[in-house]
Amino acid sequence: MSDPVNSRIRRLSELPRDIAPPHDGWTSLEAKLRESAVPEPASEAERHETAEPARRRRPPMMRIAGLSAALAAVFAAVVIGISIDRWILSPSVRPAQHIVANGGNTAGVEGGVPVAYVTDPRYLHEREALLRSLNARLAHLSPATRQKVLTSLATIHQSMQQIQQALGREPGNALLQELLIDSYQNEMQVLSTIQQAGDGGETGT
């Protein structure tokens, strides 16, 4: 019998069909797989019980979901960051939404805080209309009342700026986001109240 390795091969057909490995690793691998495998559930109940671990064995899906959430968070952070940069850090590009009272002391409320986080067009339209008519409405109030209203609006705007600055440091903070939205609501409440009070009038002096 010739030695297949040492003998000289002249044709392809002379090559051996199978070459046995020096040792068979498959047997130990199969045994390991059997040890770690979950047994096939025999009943429907067993199948249900094993559903939860089965879901846990889906790392690719979890990874994709986690990645999507992370991307969404990054996107939100970028959007908020851009908003903060645009509306707070770069006042030169603020929209022309200003509160200026005729003949009243306007200290503290000369610049209405722009709406950087609320994009509902109905809200924006309503707010803009209320701000436009604010001067006329304030003119109907007595100087003492007007001063108190302006102080209150200044308080709200100062609070909005504090919250926005805090959001700049922690864009994903749910508490801050909620406080900011509520501050917008408070501002709307005051503007609406002034609108109604201005309809009633107090004194123009």
Next chain:
Amino acid sequence: MSTSISRMAVLAASLALAAQAAHASTFQQQVAADPSGEVDVSNISGDIVINGWDKPTVSVTADLPGSTQRVKISTDHGRTSVCVTYNSRGCNSPGSSYDGSFGDDSSVRLEIYVPRRSEVDVSGVSADIRSRGVAGAQQLRSVSGDIDAELGSGDDEAQSVSGDVRLQGSGRDGRLRVTSVSGNVTVKNVAGELEARTVNGRLEAGLSTARMARLNTTSGDIDLKAALDQGGTVESETVSGTQKIQVGGGYAYEVKTFSGDIDDCFGQKSERNSEYGPGRHLDGTRGAGGGHIRLQSLSGDISLCDR
């Protein structure tokens, strides 16, 4: 010479006062009214005093300081309207044409008795509003005047811009909404639902039974004492104001502040949201009952206790 001028000025002022006193008068009228109808009252300046009584009649008394003020009363389908006009202006849309051409001397004091179960809608501008003994729903609005009212058990609403609001409930279940811009708000012995909001005024509320209480200020402090109904909710929020919340009953609570402190009488310590960033929170439960308390602030301190 200057003495003569002074004397003339005093004389002129005296004559003016005498002339005004001559024009001052008291208006008084009674009209039949639906015992559970609606009474609308509006007066720009002065006082509005409302009293509930057990007669099916609306009685109006007004102190008119001059000849330019009038009181108009009308009734229509169970609705009685009482309105003060100044130089023929001021009704329906009170003060819409009020240009400040008359001063405080023109203030009119209105005292009105209404059937106890009436619904009352009162509107003033710089007029103080006082209400006693009315069991029906009340809507009270003033710009710079104060509001001081006893409430029945209806759906009540009080709104002011710079005036203070003081409301005393009957302890019976109802729904109350209070808003003020810069005035202080004080609510006592109400039950059921309360929604109160002020910007920089102080908010103080006492609920004998709270089904839902929602309180909000910007910089004003909040002081709430309440017994929570089973499954009831309390939500309180400030930006920089301090909150002192005392609520009895069983509930889960969550307290959050960004840069303020959290204190409680449960022996529980608030925790930092993260090791390096700002923010603290306190979560837990107190007894049973399924109630829920949610308190939050940007920089205000929060104190929660059940006694």
